[in-house]
Amino acid sequence: MGPALSLHPEAGCPEPPGLGDILRERGQREVFCGLTGIIWLHRKIQDAFFLVVGSRTCAHLLQSAAGVMIFAEPRFATAILEERDLAGMADAHDELDAIVDRLLLRRPDIKLLFLVGSCPSEVIKLDLGRAAQRLSNKHRPRVRILNYSGSGIETTFTQGEDACLAALVPEMPVAPPEENRALLIVGALPDIVEDQFRRLFDELGIGPVAFLPARSAEALPSLGPRTVYLLAQPFLADTARALDGRGATRLSAPFPLGAEGTTEWLRAAALAWGIPESRFDAVTAPGRERANRAIRRCEGALRNKRIFFFPDSQLEIPIARFLTRELGMIPVEIGTPYLHAEHLAPEIALLPSGTRISEGQDVDRQLERCRAEAPDLVVCGLGLANPLESEGLTTKWAIELVFSPIHGFEQAGDLAELFARPLARRERLRFAS
Numbered sequence: 001m002g003p004a005l006s007l008h009p010e011a012g013c014p015e016p017p018g019l020g021d022i023l024r025e026r027g028q029r030e031v032f033c034g035l036t037g038i039i040w041l042h043r044k045i046q047d048a049f050f051l052v053v054g055s056r057t058c059a060h061l062l063q064s065a066a067g068v069m070i071f072a073e074p075r076f077a078t079a080i081l082e083e084r085d086l087a088g089m090a091d092a093h094d095e096l097d098a099i100v101d102r103l104l105l106r107r108p109d110i111k112l113l114f115l116v117g118s119c120p121s122e123v124i125k126l127d128l129g130r131a132a133q134r135l136s137n138k139h140r141p142r143v144r145i146l147n148y149s150g151s152g153i154e155t156t157f158t159q160g161e162d163a164c165l166a167a168l169v170p171e172m173p174v175a176p177p178e179e180n181r182a183l184l185i186v187g188a189l190p191d192i193v194e195d196q197f198r199r200l201f202d203e204l205g206i207g208p209v210a211f212l213p214a215r216s217a218e219a220l221p222s223l224g225p226r227t228v229y230l231l232a233q234p235f236l237a238d239t240a241r242a243l244d245g246r247g248a249t250r251l252s253a254p255f256p257l258g259a260e261g262t263t264e265w266l267r268a269a270a271l272a273w274g275i276p277e278s279r280f281d282a283v284t285a286p287g288r289e290r291a292n293r294a295i296r297r298c299e300g301a302l303r304n305k306r307i308f309f310f311p312d313s314q315l316e317i318p319i320a321r322f323l324t325r326e327l328g329m330i331p332v333e334i335g336t337p338y339l340h341a342e343h344l345a346p347e348i349a350l351l352p353s354g355t356r357i358s359e360g361q362d363v364d365r366q367l368e369r370c371r372a373e374a375p376d377l378v379v380c381g382l383g384l385a386n387p388l389e390s391e392g393l394t395t396k397w398a399i400e401l402v403f404s405p406i407h408g409f410e411q412a413g414d415l416a417e418l419f420a421r422p423l424a425r426r427e428r429l430r431f432a433s
């Protein structure tokens with residue numbers, strides 16, 4: 001039997017405004033682990049290499065998440081812990097040192113090496129922090145060697161990015177005190193989206209602007225008390241804590257998803273920089289109008305459709321806000337693996353009052369609630385999608401939300417389409433049968 005369901009917030013957790021109790025569940029979960037983040041992070045940081053210290057299962061997960069890719073020069077790999085490592089019969093540190101030495105000898109292009117922990121490395125308590133320190137001493141300044149955990153023990157897949165970025169924060173150079181105020185955008189965004197945001201900030205007169213992660217290991221932005229940052233993703237709690245610890249200030253805003261979210265996210269920076277309203281409107285209006293036009297194309301398919309989110313990507317609340325307010329969908333339940341109440345307060349304030357939000361998971365109970373509600377669309381992980389489809393429910397894979405460019409004005413139409421497509425497919429199947 002699973003643990004008891006708690007309808008009461010845990011003591012000490014600040015409650016977001018305008019909401020009743022959040023349903024908190026602790027039971028069996030169906031989520032991917034943090035290793036998945038390597039798939040988009042290795043594309044973003046172009047001179048980094050991710051060395052997972054794990055098992056054959058970890059290697060298979062990475063390979064299947066990455067699809068069948070043939071690389072001349074791959075930028076991630078798994079150092080497989082064999083049984084004798086797991087049984088403590090071999091010194092895993094010696095073996096790891098030898099693998100890293102060989103890798104760096106063969107690949108002079110690697111400037112940043114992440115040792116990525118996994119469930120097996122955590123279970124045998126392999127201290128990758130110590131390994132990273134030791135190997136750094138040996139290979140610096142040519143290569144920076146850091147570590148973070150991508151394990152699936154008590155984590156969900158987007159926490160891999162959070163852990164990776166949090167590991168980068170101590171490496172960011174100290175901004176000189178005389179340096180002007182700077183804006184830092186935090187969260188891995190596709191280059192095309194980063195360029196669009198950079199242009200908008202330029203036109204608004206906000207800057208200098210830097211991004212974390214940067215495209216190259218050597219371009220890590222500086223950081224100090226004059227750094228103001230905006231989170232681009234809602235799952236970066238540890239990174240935000242590390243930035244706060246270095247004296248940076250977070251701007252509170254909805255996330256840049258959809259026309260409204262993007263406008264409000266940009267507005268937070270514009271207010272901090274004292275940009276006049278008229279200039280803000282002139283710069284953002286064309287993008288907002290394009291976004292609204294693109295979104296309208298999906299409105300007929302989505303309006304008044306009921307949507308149920310299983311907890312997976314941690315993007316559930318901002319996406320539900322977008323689908324509710326800009327496309328007229330009805331959120332039945334918004335499940336999220338973790339609720340970072342402070343970061344999500346501006347989002348939750350925009351949801352219809354009485355929306356059911358659940359944090360954590362007891363998958364059997366949640367499946368029962370989902371079946372009882374019979375929603376038009378279910379957003380969930382890959383493991384639940386096929387069984388639910390076979391029961392006649394229409395599903396959307398949550399993981400696509402991190403593999404597709406969805407942020408900003410220019411991507412708002414594509415974001416809406418991600419949800420309209422499964423409904424259209426279901427319609428076609430109905431006609432065909």
Ligand code: SF4
Nearest residue numbers: 033058061118119152
């Ligand atoms: S880190 Fe854990 S959950 Fe992820 S693939 Fe490896 S063993 Fe599985």
